[in-house]
Amino acid sequence: MINRPRRLRTTPAMRELVADVTLSPKNLMLPVFVKEGITEPREIPGMPGVLQHTEESFLHILDDAIAAGIVSVMFFAVPEHRDETGSQACLSEGxxxxxxxxxxxxVGDALVLVADLCLDEFTDHGHCGVLDSSGAVDNDATLEHYVAMxxxxxxxxxxLLGTSGMMDGQVAxxxxxxxxxxxVNTGILAYAAKYASNFYGPFRNAVESQLSGDRKTYQQDFRRTKEGAEEILLDLEEGADMVMVKPALxxxxxxxxxxxLSSKPVAAxxxxxxxxxxxxxxxQGVIPREATIFELLYALKRAGANIICTYWALEFAQKLKEQS
Known part of the structure:
Protein backbone atom coordinates (compact mmCIF):
# COMPACT_ATOMS: atom_id res chain seq x y z
CA MET A 1 0.00 0.00 0.00
CA ILE A 2 1.68 3.21 -1.20
CA ASN A 3 -0.88 5.82 -0.13
CA ARG A 4 -1.64 5.91 3.57
CA PRO A 5 -3.48 9.14 4.42
CA ARG A 6 -3.30 8.25 8.10
CA ARG A 7 0.42 9.12 8.08
CA LEU A 8 -0.60 12.78 8.28
CA ARG A 9 -2.90 12.17 11.26
CA THR A 10 -0.52 10.35 13.56
CA THR A 11 0.09 13.00 16.25
CA PRO A 12 -1.34 16.34 17.33
CA ALA A 13 1.79 18.04 16.01
CA MET A 14 1.43 16.34 12.61
CA ARG A 15 -2.22 17.31 12.37
CA GLU A 16 -1.32 20.88 13.26
CA LEU A 17 1.41 20.91 10.62
CA VAL A 18 -0.88 19.98 7.74
CA ALA A 19 -4.06 21.83 8.78
CA ASP A 20 -4.96 24.28 6.02
CA VAL A 21 -8.00 26.00 7.57
CA THR A 22 -7.22 28.63 10.16
CA LEU A 23 -9.47 30.53 12.53
CA SER A 24 -8.63 33.65 14.49
CA PRO A 25 -10.51 36.19 16.63
CA LYS A 26 -10.56 38.64 13.71
CA ASN A 27 -12.79 36.21 11.79
CA LEU A 28 -15.52 36.45 14.46
CA MET A 29 -18.11 39.24 14.47
CA LEU A 30 -19.98 39.82 17.73
CA PRO A 31 -23.72 40.66 17.64
CA VAL A 32 -24.76 43.03 20.47
CA PHE A 33 -28.34 43.81 21.54
CA VAL A 34 -29.10 47.12 23.26
CA LYS A 35 -32.56 47.84 24.70
CA GLU A 36 -33.82 51.33 25.28
CA GLY A 37 -35.07 52.19 28.76
CA ILE A 38 -33.70 49.31 30.86
CA THR A 39 -31.35 49.80 33.81
CA GLU A 40 -29.83 46.30 34.03
CA PRO A 41 -28.84 43.77 31.34
CA ARG A 42 -31.42 41.04 30.74
CA GLU A 43 -30.93 37.47 29.58
CA ILE A 44 -32.80 36.65 26.39
CA PRO A 45 -35.25 33.71 26.54
CA GLY A 46 -34.03 30.84 24.39
CA MET A 47 -30.50 32.27 24.07
CA PRO A 48 -28.56 31.18 27.17
CA GLY A 49 -25.72 33.55 27.97
CA VAL A 50 -26.85 36.27 25.53
CA LEU A 51 -28.10 39.56 26.98
CA GLN A 52 -30.08 42.62 26.11
CA HIS A 53 -27.71 45.37 27.24
CA THR A 54 -28.34 48.82 28.58
CA GLU A 55 -26.97 51.87 26.82
CA GLU A 56 -24.14 51.82 29.34
CA SER A 57 -23.39 48.12 29.83
CA PHE A 58 -22.81 47.39 26.15
CA LEU A 59 -19.72 49.60 26.19
CA HIS A 60 -18.02 47.15 28.56
CA ILE A 61 -18.67 44.35 26.06
CA LEU A 62 -16.86 46.39 23.43
CA ASP A 63 -13.84 46.62 25.73
CA ASP A 64 -13.94 42.84 26.22
CA ALA A 65 -14.18 42.31 22.47
CA ILE A 66 -11.11 44.44 21.79
CA ALA A 67 -9.17 42.63 24.51
CA ALA A 68 -10.08 39.28 22.92
CA GLY A 69 -8.84 40.34 19.48
CA ILE A 70 -12.27 40.80 17.89
CA VAL A 71 -12.31 43.57 15.29
CA SER A 72 -16.03 43.85 14.41
CA VAL A 73 -19.35 44.10 16.22
CA MET A 74 -22.91 44.28 14.88
CA PHE A 75 -25.54 46.28 16.76
CA PHE A 76 -29.25 45.55 17.11
CA ALA A 77 -31.39 48.07 18.98
CA VAL A 78 -34.70 47.52 20.74
CA PRO A 79 -36.78 50.72 21.01
CA GLU A 80 -39.35 51.56 23.68
CA HIS A 81 -41.86 52.81 21.10
CA ARG A 82 -42.86 51.40 17.72
CA ASP A 83 -45.16 52.61 14.96
CA GLU A 84 -46.39 51.60 11.50
CA THR A 85 -43.36 52.94 9.63
CA GLY A 86 -40.63 52.27 12.18
CA SER A 87 -39.90 55.98 12.36
CA GLN A 88 -37.59 55.63 15.37
CA ALA A 89 -35.09 53.87 13.11
CA CYS A 90 -34.50 57.00 11.04
CA LEU A 91 -33.99 59.49 13.85
CA SER A 92 -30.55 60.95 14.50
CA GLU A 93 -31.29 60.61 18.22
CA GLY A 94 -33.04 57.24 17.99
CA VAL A 107 -13.67 52.72 20.88
CA GLY A 108 -12.52 55.12 18.17
CA ASP A 109 -11.29 53.06 15.24
CA ALA A 110 -10.45 49.98 17.30
CA LEU A 111 -13.57 48.16 16.08
CA VAL A 112 -15.48 48.00 12.82
CA LEU A 113 -18.99 49.08 13.80
CA VAL A 114 -21.79 47.38 11.87
CA ALA A 115 -25.29 48.77 12.34
CA ASP A 116 -28.25 46.57 11.44
CA LEU A 117 -30.31 48.39 8.83
CA CYS A 118 -33.85 47.07 8.95
CA LEU A 119 -37.23 48.18 10.24
CA ASP A 120 -38.46 45.00 11.90
CA GLU A 121 -37.33 46.02 15.41
CA PHE A 122 -39.02 49.39 14.98
CA THR A 123 -42.41 48.61 13.39
CA ASP A 124 -45.47 47.76 15.42
CA HIS A 125 -46.31 44.97 12.96
CA GLY A 126 -42.83 43.43 13.00
CA HIS A 127 -42.25 43.36 9.25
CA CYS A 128 -39.00 44.58 7.70
CA GLY A 129 -40.71 47.34 5.74
CA VAL A 130 -43.74 49.59 5.54
CA LEU A 131 -47.08 48.11 4.57
CA ASP A 132 -49.42 49.08 1.75
CA SER A 133 -53.19 49.36 2.03
CA SER A 134 -53.60 45.61 1.63
CA GLY A 135 -51.16 44.80 4.45
CA ALA A 136 -48.36 43.62 2.15
CA VAL A 137 -44.82 44.97 2.46
CA ASP A 138 -44.36 47.81 -0.03
CA ASN A 139 -40.90 47.24 -1.47
CA ASP A 140 -40.25 50.64 -3.07
CA ALA A 141 -41.77 52.70 -0.28
CA THR A 142 -39.61 50.77 2.17
CA LEU A 143 -36.46 51.75 0.25
CA GLU A 144 -37.10 55.40 1.05
CA HIS A 145 -37.06 54.58 4.76
CA TYR A 146 -33.91 52.49 4.38
CA VAL A 147 -32.12 55.43 2.76
CA ALA A 148 -33.13 57.72 5.62
CA MET A 149 -32.01 55.16 8.19
CA LEU A 160 -20.81 49.19 7.69
CA LEU A 161 -24.57 48.95 7.33
CA GLY A 162 -26.02 45.46 7.59
CA THR A 163 -28.80 45.55 5.01
CA SER A 164 -30.97 42.73 6.30
CA GLY A 165 -34.45 43.60 4.99
CA MET A 166 -34.28 41.64 1.70
CA MET A 167 -36.07 44.31 -0.33
CA ASP A 168 -35.37 44.28 -4.06
CA GLY A 169 -32.91 47.03 -4.99
CA GLN A 170 -32.04 47.89 -1.39
CA VAL A 171 -28.27 47.94 -1.88
CA ALA A 172 -28.46 50.21 -4.93
CA VAL A 184 -18.91 57.60 0.35
CA ASN A 185 -16.76 55.68 2.84
CA THR A 186 -19.65 54.01 4.66
CA GLY A 187 -19.76 50.41 3.46
CA ILE A 188 -22.60 47.95 2.94
CA LEU A 189 -22.63 44.43 4.37
CA ALA A 190 -25.45 43.00 2.28
CA TYR A 191 -27.55 40.17 3.62
CA ALA A 192 -27.52 38.84 0.10
CA ALA A 193 -28.85 35.34 0.69
CA LYS A 194 -31.21 35.48 3.66
CA TYR A 195 -33.75 32.73 3.95
CA ALA A 196 -37.24 32.56 5.48
CA SER A 197 -35.90 30.20 8.10
CA ASN A 198 -37.33 28.39 11.09
CA PHE A 199 -34.12 29.09 13.01
CA TYR A 200 -34.88 32.74 13.86
CA GLY A 201 -37.22 32.16 16.77
CA PRO A 202 -35.03 33.17 19.74
CA PHE A 203 -33.83 36.29 17.89
CA ARG A 204 -37.40 37.54 17.92
CA ASN A 205 -37.24 37.37 21.71
CA ALA A 206 -33.99 39.36 21.58
CA VAL A 207 -35.55 42.24 19.64
CA GLU A 208 -39.06 41.74 21.08
CA SER A 209 -40.48 41.36 17.59
CA GLN A 210 -44.15 42.19 17.08
CA LEU A 211 -44.42 39.97 14.00
CA SER A 212 -47.45 37.83 13.32
CA GLY A 213 -47.33 35.75 10.18
CA ASP A 214 -44.13 35.27 8.24
CA ARG A 215 -41.69 36.98 5.87
CA LYS A 216 -41.87 34.53 3.00
CA THR A 217 -42.77 37.19 0.42
CA TYR A 218 -39.37 38.84 0.78
CA GLN A 219 -36.97 36.39 2.42
CA GLN A 220 -35.80 33.50 0.24
CA ASP A 221 -37.44 30.08 -0.10
CA PHE A 222 -35.11 27.35 1.18
CA ARG A 223 -36.35 24.97 -1.51
CA ARG A 224 -34.73 26.93 -4.35
CA THR A 225 -31.15 26.19 -5.38
CA LYS A 226 -30.23 29.05 -7.73
CA GLU A 227 -31.93 32.01 -6.10
CA GLY A 228 -29.12 32.49 -3.58
CA ALA A 229 -26.58 32.96 -6.35
CA GLU A 230 -28.87 35.39 -8.14
CA GLU A 231 -29.32 37.52 -5.03
CA ILE A 232 -25.59 37.51 -4.28
CA LEU A 233 -24.71 38.66 -7.78
CA LEU A 234 -27.40 41.35 -7.73
CA ASP A 235 -26.09 42.81 -4.47
CA LEU A 236 -22.52 42.79 -5.75
CA GLU A 237 -23.62 44.57 -8.93
CA GLU A 238 -25.50 47.14 -6.84
CA GLY A 239 -22.39 48.02 -4.84
CA ALA A 240 -22.21 45.71 -1.82
CA ASP A 241 -18.82 45.76 -0.10
CA MET A 242 -19.43 42.40 1.58
CA VAL A 243 -22.13 39.75 1.25
CA MET A 244 -23.68 37.57 3.93
CA VAL A 245 -25.44 34.20 4.01
CA LYS A 246 -28.03 33.76 6.77
CA PRO A 247 -28.57 31.29 8.42
CA ALA A 248 -25.13 29.72 8.30
CA LEU A 249 -25.12 26.10 9.44
CA LEU A 261 -18.99 33.95 -6.87
CA SER A 262 -17.77 36.89 -4.83
CA SER A 263 -14.50 38.77 -5.08
CA LYS A 264 -15.63 40.66 -1.96
CA PRO A 265 -15.48 39.27 1.61
CA VAL A 266 -18.17 36.74 2.52
CA ALA A 267 -19.85 36.55 5.92
CA ALA A 268 -22.05 33.88 7.50
CA GLN A 284 -28.22 17.74 27.88
CA GLY A 285 -24.83 16.07 27.57
CA VAL A 286 -25.57 14.88 24.04
CA ILE A 287 -22.53 16.60 22.51
CA PRO A 288 -19.30 18.08 23.91
CA ARG A 289 -19.93 21.83 23.86
CA GLU A 290 -16.53 23.43 23.21
CA ALA A 291 -15.31 20.84 20.72
CA THR A 292 -18.59 20.97 18.80
CA ILE A 293 -18.61 24.76 18.55
CA PHE A 294 -15.02 24.79 17.34
CA GLU A 295 -15.91 22.16 14.75
CA LEU A 296 -18.79 24.28 13.47
CA LEU A 297 -16.73 27.48 13.33
CA TYR A 298 -13.95 25.74 11.41
CA ALA A 299 -16.53 24.17 9.10
CA LEU A 300 -17.91 27.60 8.23
CA LYS A 301 -14.42 28.89 7.56
CA ARG A 302 -13.73 25.82 5.40
CA ALA A 303 -16.96 26.41 3.50
CA GLY A 304 -15.79 29.90 2.54
CA ALA A 305 -16.68 32.37 5.28
CA ASN A 306 -14.18 35.17 5.82
CA ILE A 307 -16.31 36.51 8.67
CA ILE A 308 -18.53 34.53 11.04
CA CYS A 309 -21.18 36.49 12.91
CA THR A 310 -21.90 34.46 16.02
CA TYR A 311 -23.09 34.76 19.62
CA TRP A 312 -20.07 32.63 20.52
CA ALA A 313 -17.69 35.29 19.19
CA LEU A 314 -16.44 36.73 22.47
CA GLU A 315 -16.02 33.42 24.31
CA PHE A 316 -14.30 31.66 21.43
CA ALA A 317 -12.14 34.63 20.48
CA GLN A 318 -10.82 34.46 24.02
CA LYS A 319 -10.19 30.72 23.65
CA LEU A 320 -8.41 31.22 20.32
CA LYS A 321 -6.26 33.93 21.84
CA GLU A 322 -5.29 31.61 24.68
CA GLN A 323 -4.31 28.93 22.18
CA SER A 324 -2.04 31.22 20.15
Missing amino acids: IMSRVTRAAREH ASALADAGAD AIRAGLDARGF AYMDVLTQAAQ YVVSGEYSMVETAAA
Whole structure:
Protein backbone atom coordinates (compact mmCIF):
# COMPACT_ATOMS: atom_id res chain seq x y z
CA MET A 1 0.00 0.00 0.00
CA ILE A 2 1.68 3.21 -1.20
CA ASN A 3 -0.88 5.82 -0.13
CA ARG A 4 -1.64 5.91 3.57
CA PRO A 5 -3.48 9.14 4.42
CA ARG A 6 -3.30 8.25 8.10
CA ARG A 7 0.42 9.12 8.08
CA LEU A 8 -0.60 12.78 8.28
CA ARG A 9 -2.90 12.17 11.26
CA THR A 10 -0.52 10.35 13.56
CA THR A 11 0.09 13.00 16.25
CA PRO A 12 -1.34 16.34 17.33
CA ALA A 13 1.79 18.04 16.01
CA MET A 14 1.43 16.34 12.61
CA ARG A 15 -2.22 17.31 12.37
CA GLU A 16 -1.32 20.88 13.26
CA LEU A 17 1.41 20.91 10.62
CA VAL A 18 -0.88 19.98 7.74
CA ALA A 19 -4.06 21.83 8.78
CA ASP A 20 -4.96 24.28 6.02
CA VAL A 21 -8.00 26.00 7.57
CA THR A 22 -7.22 28.63 10.16
CA LEU A 23 -9.47 30.53 12.53
CA SER A 24 -8.63 33.65 14.49
CA PRO A 25 -10.51 36.19 16.63
CA LYS A 26 -10.56 38.64 13.71
CA ASN A 27 -12.79 36.21 11.79
CA LEU A 28 -15.52 36.45 14.46
CA MET A 29 -18.11 39.24 14.47
CA LEU A 30 -19.98 39.82 17.73
CA PRO A 31 -23.72 40.66 17.64
CA VAL A 32 -24.76 43.03 20.47
CA PHE A 33 -28.34 43.81 21.54
CA VAL A 34 -29.10 47.12 23.26
CA LYS A 35 -32.56 47.84 24.70
CA GLU A 36 -33.82 51.33 25.28
CA GLY A 37 -35.07 52.19 28.76
CA ILE A 38 -33.70 49.31 30.86
CA THR A 39 -31.35 49.80 33.81
CA GLU A 40 -29.83 46.30 34.03
CA PRO A 41 -28.84 43.77 31.34
CA ARG A 42 -31.42 41.04 30.74
CA GLU A 43 -30.93 37.47 29.58
CA ILE A 44 -32.80 36.65 26.39
CA PRO A 45 -35.25 33.71 26.54
CA GLY A 46 -34.03 30.84 24.39
CA MET A 47 -30.50 32.27 24.07
CA PRO A 48 -28.56 31.18 27.17
CA GLY A 49 -25.72 33.55 27.97
CA VAL A 50 -26.85 36.27 25.53
CA LEU A 51 -28.10 39.56 26.98
CA GLN A 52 -30.08 42.62 26.11
CA HIS A 53 -27.71 45.37 27.24
CA THR A 54 -28.34 48.82 28.58
CA GLU A 55 -26.97 51.87 26.82
CA GLU A 56 -24.14 51.82 29.34
CA SER A 57 -23.39 48.12 29.83
CA PHE A 58 -22.81 47.39 26.15
CA LEU A 59 -19.72 49.60 26.19
CA HIS A 60 -18.02 47.15 28.56
CA ILE A 61 -18.67 44.35 26.06
CA LEU A 62 -16.86 46.39 23.43
CA ASP A 63 -13.84 46.62 25.73
CA ASP A 64 -13.94 42.84 26.22
CA ALA A 65 -14.18 42.31 22.47
CA ILE A 66 -11.11 44.44 21.79
CA ALA A 67 -9.17 42.63 24.51
CA ALA A 68 -10.08 39.28 22.92
CA GLY A 69 -8.84 40.34 19.48
CA ILE A 70 -12.27 40.80 17.89
CA VAL A 71 -12.31 43.57 15.29
CA SER A 72 -16.03 43.85 14.41
CA VAL A 73 -19.35 44.10 16.22
CA MET A 74 -22.91 44.28 14.88
CA PHE A 75 -25.54 46.28 16.76
CA PHE A 76 -29.25 45.55 17.11
CA ALA A 77 -31.39 48.07 18.98
CA VAL A 78 -34.70 47.52 20.74
CA PRO A 79 -36.78 50.72 21.01
CA GLU A 80 -39.35 51.56 23.68
CA HIS A 81 -41.86 52.81 21.10
CA ARG A 82 -42.86 51.40 17.72
CA ASP A 83 -45.16 52.61 14.96
CA GLU A 84 -46.39 51.60 11.50
CA THR A 85 -43.36 52.94 9.63
CA GLY A 86 -40.63 52.27 12.18
CA SER A 87 -39.90 55.98 12.36
CA GLN A 88 -37.59 55.63 15.37
CA ALA A 89 -35.09 53.87 13.11
CA CYS A 90 -34.50 57.00 11.04
CA LEU A 91 -33.99 59.49 13.85
CA SER A 92 -30.55 60.95 14.50
CA GLU A 93 -31.29 60.61 18.22
CA GLY A 94 -33.04 57.24 17.99
CA ILE A 95 -31.73 54.27 19.96
CA MET A 96 -29.74 52.77 17.08
CA SER A 97 -28.07 56.07 16.25
CA ARG A 98 -27.29 56.70 19.93
CA VAL A 99 -25.74 53.25 20.32
CA THR A 100 -23.62 53.69 17.21
CA ARG A 101 -22.48 57.17 18.23
CA ALA A 102 -21.64 56.08 21.77
CA ALA A 103 -19.68 53.11 20.48
CA ARG A 104 -17.69 55.26 18.08
CA GLU A 105 -16.83 57.72 20.85
CA HIS A 106 -15.85 54.87 23.16
CA VAL A 107 -13.67 52.72 20.88
CA GLY A 108 -12.52 55.12 18.17
CA ASP A 109 -11.29 53.06 15.24
CA ALA A 110 -10.45 49.98 17.30
CA LEU A 111 -13.57 48.16 16.08
CA VAL A 112 -15.48 48.00 12.82
CA LEU A 113 -18.99 49.08 13.80
CA VAL A 114 -21.79 47.38 11.87
CA ALA A 115 -25.29 48.77 12.34
CA ASP A 116 -28.25 46.57 11.44
CA LEU A 117 -30.31 48.39 8.83
CA CYS A 118 -33.85 47.07 8.95
CA LEU A 119 -37.23 48.18 10.24
CA ASP A 120 -38.46 45.00 11.90
CA GLU A 121 -37.33 46.02 15.41
CA PHE A 122 -39.02 49.39 14.98
CA THR A 123 -42.41 48.61 13.39
CA ASP A 124 -45.47 47.76 15.42
CA HIS A 125 -46.31 44.97 12.96
CA GLY A 126 -42.83 43.43 13.00
CA HIS A 127 -42.25 43.36 9.25
CA CYS A 128 -39.00 44.58 7.70
CA GLY A 129 -40.71 47.34 5.74
CA VAL A 130 -43.74 49.59 5.54
CA LEU A 131 -47.08 48.11 4.57
CA ASP A 132 -49.42 49.08 1.75
CA SER A 133 -53.19 49.36 2.03
CA SER A 134 -53.60 45.61 1.63
CA GLY A 135 -51.16 44.80 4.45
CA ALA A 136 -48.36 43.62 2.15
CA VAL A 137 -44.82 44.97 2.46
CA ASP A 138 -44.36 47.81 -0.03
CA ASN A 139 -40.90 47.24 -1.47
CA ASP A 140 -40.25 50.64 -3.07
CA ALA A 141 -41.77 52.70 -0.28
CA THR A 142 -39.61 50.77 2.17
CA LEU A 143 -36.46 51.75 0.25
CA GLU A 144 -37.10 55.40 1.05
CA HIS A 145 -37.06 54.58 4.76
CA TYR A 146 -33.91 52.49 4.38
CA VAL A 147 -32.12 55.43 2.76
CA ALA A 148 -33.13 57.72 5.62
CA MET A 149 -32.01 55.16 8.19
CA ALA A 150 -28.72 54.64 6.37
CA SER A 151 -27.99 58.37 6.46
CA ALA A 152 -28.71 58.57 10.19
CA LEU A 153 -26.47 55.59 10.98
CA ALA A 154 -23.66 56.74 8.74
CA ASP A 155 -23.78 60.15 10.38
CA ALA A 156 -23.63 58.44 13.80
CA GLY A 157 -20.38 56.72 12.80
CA ALA A 158 -21.22 53.27 11.45
CA ASP A 159 -18.49 51.74 9.29
CA LEU A 160 -20.81 49.19 7.69
CA LEU A 161 -24.57 48.95 7.33
CA GLY A 162 -26.02 45.46 7.59
CA THR A 163 -28.80 45.55 5.01
CA SER A 164 -30.97 42.73 6.30
CA GLY A 165 -34.45 43.60 4.99
CA MET A 166 -34.28 41.64 1.70
CA MET A 167 -36.07 44.31 -0.33
CA ASP A 168 -35.37 44.28 -4.06
CA GLY A 169 -32.91 47.03 -4.99
CA GLN A 170 -32.04 47.89 -1.39
CA VAL A 171 -28.27 47.94 -1.88
CA ALA A 172 -28.46 50.21 -4.93
CA ALA A 173 -30.87 52.61 -3.21
CA ILE A 174 -28.82 52.79 -0.02
CA ARG A 175 -25.55 53.20 -1.91
CA ALA A 176 -26.96 56.04 -3.98
CA GLY A 177 -28.44 57.68 -0.90
CA LEU A 178 -25.20 57.47 1.05
CA ASP A 179 -23.14 58.84 -1.82
CA ALA A 180 -25.53 61.72 -2.42
CA ARG A 181 -25.13 62.74 1.22
CA GLY A 182 -21.33 62.49 1.19
CA PHE A 183 -21.04 59.18 3.06
CA VAL A 184 -18.91 57.60 0.35
CA ASN A 185 -16.76 55.68 2.84
CA THR A 186 -19.65 54.01 4.66
CA GLY A 187 -19.76 50.41 3.46
CA ILE A 188 -22.60 47.95 2.94
CA LEU A 189 -22.63 44.43 4.37
CA ALA A 190 -25.45 43.00 2.28
CA TYR A 191 -27.55 40.17 3.62
CA ALA A 192 -27.52 38.84 0.10
CA ALA A 193 -28.85 35.34 0.69
CA LYS A 194 -31.21 35.48 3.66
CA TYR A 195 -33.75 32.73 3.95
CA ALA A 196 -37.24 32.56 5.48
CA SER A 197 -35.90 30.20 8.10
CA ASN A 198 -37.33 28.39 11.09
CA PHE A 199 -34.12 29.09 13.01
CA TYR A 200 -34.88 32.74 13.86
CA GLY A 201 -37.22 32.16 16.77
CA PRO A 202 -35.03 33.17 19.74
CA PHE A 203 -33.83 36.29 17.89
CA ARG A 204 -37.40 37.54 17.92
CA ASN A 205 -37.24 37.37 21.71
CA ALA A 206 -33.99 39.36 21.58
CA VAL A 207 -35.55 42.24 19.64
CA GLU A 208 -39.06 41.74 21.08
CA SER A 209 -40.48 41.36 17.59
CA GLN A 210 -44.15 42.19 17.08
CA LEU A 211 -44.42 39.97 14.00
CA SER A 212 -47.45 37.83 13.32
CA GLY A 213 -47.33 35.75 10.18
CA ASP A 214 -44.13 35.27 8.24
CA ARG A 215 -41.69 36.98 5.87
CA LYS A 216 -41.87 34.53 3.00
CA THR A 217 -42.77 37.19 0.42
CA TYR A 218 -39.37 38.84 0.78
CA GLN A 219 -36.97 36.39 2.42
CA GLN A 220 -35.80 33.50 0.24
CA ASP A 221 -37.44 30.08 -0.10
CA PHE A 222 -35.11 27.35 1.18
CA ARG A 223 -36.35 24.97 -1.51
CA ARG A 224 -34.73 26.93 -4.35
CA THR A 225 -31.15 26.19 -5.38
CA LYS A 226 -30.23 29.05 -7.73
CA GLU A 227 -31.93 32.01 -6.10
CA GLY A 228 -29.12 32.49 -3.58
CA ALA A 229 -26.58 32.96 -6.35
CA GLU A 230 -28.87 35.39 -8.14
CA GLU A 231 -29.32 37.52 -5.03
CA ILE A 232 -25.59 37.51 -4.28
CA LEU A 233 -24.71 38.66 -7.78
CA LEU A 234 -27.40 41.35 -7.73
CA ASP A 235 -26.09 42.81 -4.47
CA LEU A 236 -22.52 42.79 -5.75
CA GLU A 237 -23.62 44.57 -8.93
CA GLU A 238 -25.50 47.14 -6.84
CA GLY A 239 -22.39 48.02 -4.84
CA ALA A 240 -22.21 45.71 -1.82
CA ASP A 241 -18.82 45.76 -0.10
CA MET A 242 -19.43 42.40 1.58
CA VAL A 243 -22.13 39.75 1.25
CA MET A 244 -23.68 37.57 3.93
CA VAL A 245 -25.44 34.20 4.01
CA LYS A 246 -28.03 33.76 6.77
CA PRO A 247 -28.57 31.29 8.42
CA ALA A 248 -25.13 29.72 8.30
CA LEU A 249 -25.12 26.10 9.44
CA ALA A 250 -28.12 24.95 7.40
CA TYR A 251 -26.90 26.80 4.28
CA MET A 252 -23.24 25.89 3.89
CA ASP A 253 -23.86 24.98 0.26
CA VAL A 254 -25.00 28.55 -0.38
CA LEU A 255 -22.03 29.86 1.61
CA THR A 256 -19.59 27.93 -0.59
CA GLN A 257 -21.38 29.21 -3.67
CA ALA A 258 -21.10 32.78 -2.37
CA ALA A 259 -17.36 32.37 -1.80
CA GLN A 260 -16.95 31.11 -5.36
CA LEU A 261 -18.99 33.95 -6.87
CA SER A 262 -17.77 36.89 -4.83
CA SER A 263 -14.50 38.77 -5.08
CA LYS A 264 -15.63 40.66 -1.96
CA PRO A 265 -15.48 39.27 1.61
CA VAL A 266 -18.17 36.74 2.52
CA ALA A 267 -19.85 36.55 5.92
CA ALA A 268 -22.05 33.88 7.50
CA TYR A 269 -24.44 34.43 10.41
CA VAL A 270 -24.93 31.58 12.90
CA VAL A 271 -28.46 32.54 13.88
CA SER A 272 -30.22 32.27 17.20
CA GLY A 273 -31.94 28.94 16.62
CA GLU A 274 -28.72 27.33 15.45
CA TYR A 275 -26.95 28.71 18.52
CA SER A 276 -29.70 27.52 20.87
CA MET A 277 -29.86 24.09 19.27
CA VAL A 278 -26.17 23.49 20.01
CA GLU A 279 -26.39 24.97 23.50
CA THR A 280 -29.41 22.83 24.36
CA ALA A 281 -27.81 19.63 23.10
CA ALA A 282 -24.62 20.42 25.02
CA ALA A 283 -26.55 21.16 28.21
CA GLN A 284 -28.22 17.74 27.88
CA GLY A 285 -24.83 16.07 27.57
CA VAL A 286 -25.57 14.88 24.04
CA ILE A 287 -22.53 16.60 22.51
CA PRO A 288 -19.30 18.08 23.91
CA ARG A 289 -19.93 21.83 23.86
CA GLU A 290 -16.53 23.43 23.21
CA ALA A 291 -15.31 20.84 20.72
CA THR A 292 -18.59 20.97 18.80
CA ILE A 293 -18.61 24.76 18.55
CA PHE A 294 -15.02 24.79 17.34
CA GLU A 295 -15.91 22.16 14.75
CA LEU A 296 -18.79 24.28 13.47
CA LEU A 297 -16.73 27.48 13.33
CA TYR A 298 -13.95 25.74 11.41
CA ALA A 299 -16.53 24.17 9.10
CA LEU A 300 -17.91 27.60 8.23
CA LYS A 301 -14.42 28.89 7.56
CA ARG A 302 -13.73 25.82 5.40
CA ALA A 303 -16.96 26.41 3.50
CA GLY A 304 -15.79 29.90 2.54
CA ALA A 305 -16.68 32.37 5.28
CA ASN A 306 -14.18 35.17 5.82
CA ILE A 307 -16.31 36.51 8.67
CA ILE A 308 -18.53 34.53 11.04
CA CYS A 309 -21.18 36.49 12.91
CA THR A 310 -21.90 34.46 16.02
CA TYR A 311 -23.09 34.76 19.62
CA TRP A 312 -20.07 32.63 20.52
CA ALA A 313 -17.69 35.29 19.19
CA LEU A 314 -16.44 36.73 22.47
CA GLU A 315 -16.02 33.42 24.31
CA PHE A 316 -14.30 31.66 21.43
CA ALA A 317 -12.14 34.63 20.48
CA GLN A 318 -10.82 34.46 24.02
CA LYS A 319 -10.19 30.72 23.65
CA LEU A 320 -8.41 31.22 20.32
CA LYS A 321 -6.26 33.93 21.84
CA GLU A 322 -5.29 31.61 24.68
CA GLN A 323 -4.31 28.93 22.18
CA SER A 324 -2.04 31.22 20.15
